Amino acid sequence: MKWHVLRPLWLAIGVLAAILVARQFLVPDDFGVHGPSFTYNYHRLSNVQEWKDFPVKYLGREYCADCHRRNVRRLNRSSAHSKVECENCHGPGAGHPEEITALPINTSREQCLRCHALLDYPENGRSVVPGIVDRMHMRRRDCVECHNPHDPREERK
Numbered sequence: 001m002k003w004h005v006l007r008p009l010w011l012a013i014g015v016l017a018a019i020l021v022a023r024q025f026l027v028p029d030d031f032g033v034h035g036p037s038f039t040y041n042y043h044r045l046s047n048v049q050e051w052k053d054f055p056v057k058y059l060g061r062e063y064c065a066d067c068h069r070r071n072v073r074r075l076n077r078s079s080a081h082s083k084v085e086c087e088n089c090h091g092p093g094a095g096h097p098e099e100i101t102a103l104p105i106n107t108s109r110e111q112c113l114r115c116h117a118l119l120d121y122p123e124n125g126r127s128v129v130p131g132i133v134d135r136m137h138m139r140r141r142d143c144v145e146c147h148n149p150h151d152p153r154e155e156r157k
């Protein structure tokens with residue numbers, strides 16, 4: 001064969017060999033040691049523990065119930081917001097109350113309009129979350145003056 005054919009061929013073989021050697025050093029020892037399985041094939045075994053140790057930020061309302069029983073009971077009972085998590089409005093509970101003595105309370109209209117801004121749906125599909133038009137619904141007043149955030153169908157004076 002001609003040199004100009006062989007030379008790139010040798011080069012390709014050389015690169016391939018370099019990759020195989022580098023792989024020996026770079027791939028961690030616990031990669032793929034668990035044998036073939038359809039779902040969780042190639043992964044690093046220690047990665048499983050790393051995800052187990054991952055700090056959880058959102059704890060769920062059962063956690064709040066220990067100390068804010070009244071609010072949790074209110075939300076759980078017949079509230080229109082029973083499906084909305086406490087931490088959706090108050091932020092993640094991790095570290096509260098030990099390091100973060102109080103979670104934030106946001107009474108702005110924007111807080112509620114995240115979910116209640118009226119969306120333009122096609123004629124026959126209507127959202128399960130009732131929407132309002134910001135500038136037509138009781139402008140310049142906080143929503144919570146009239147709606148209890150923990151039980152929004154309740155009348156507020």
Ligand code: HEC
Pocket residue numbers: 059060061063064065066067068086087090092093096097101102103104105
């Ligand atoms: C171990 C008890 C405890 C747990 C669990 C707990 N809290 Fe609290 N929380 C407190 C204490 C104590 C305060 C500060 C005292 C106060 O202002 O009522 C507080 C304050 C707050 C405040 C501010 C109240 C205010 O008037 O300024 C909010 C909001 C709040 N917590 C929400 C939550 C949510 C949501 C959860 C669940 C993710 C939660 N808390 C879990 C004890 C707890």
Ligand code: HEC
Pocket residue numbers: 061064068071072073075081084085086087088089090105106107144149150
């Ligand atoms: C839809 C948003 C929303 C959800 C969901 C929500 N909150 Fe609130 N929360 C508010 C707002 C807004 C205020 C301030 C109310 C006001 O000033 O009238 C408040 C006030 C509070 C307060 C201080 C006043 C009080 O009632 O003691 C606590 C504590 C609190 N929330 C805990 C909780 C807990 C626990 C949950 C879950 C069971 C929860 N919240 C769910 C929006 C929410």
Ligand code: HEC
Pocket residue numbers: 080081083084088089111112113114115116128129130143144147148149152153
């Ligand atoms: C995370 C999304 C979310 C947020 C944030 C939220 N809501 Fe809601 N809201 C809902 C859902 C879901 C419903 C229940 C829809 C149903 O099942 O009928 C609801 C129901 C309501 C209703 C009852 C409407 C009716 O007559 O049926 C009112 C009023 C209301 N919300 C006001 C508020 C106010 C005020 C705030 C701010 C403090 C707020 N919402 C924040 C999701 C949200």
Ligand code: HEC
Pocket residue numbers: 109110112113116130131132134137138141142143144145146147
């Ligand atoms: C001045 C008092 C007042 C304020 C402020 C207010 N609302 Fe209302 N809202 C009402 C009353 C009264 C009704 C029921 C009559 C109606 O349907 O218009 C209502 C109805 C609703 C409904 C149900 C609409 C439906 O189609 O079923 C939602 C959702 C709602 N409000 C969300 C909000 C949000 C979000 C804010 C803040 C951006 C807010 N409201 C501010 C008094 C208020």
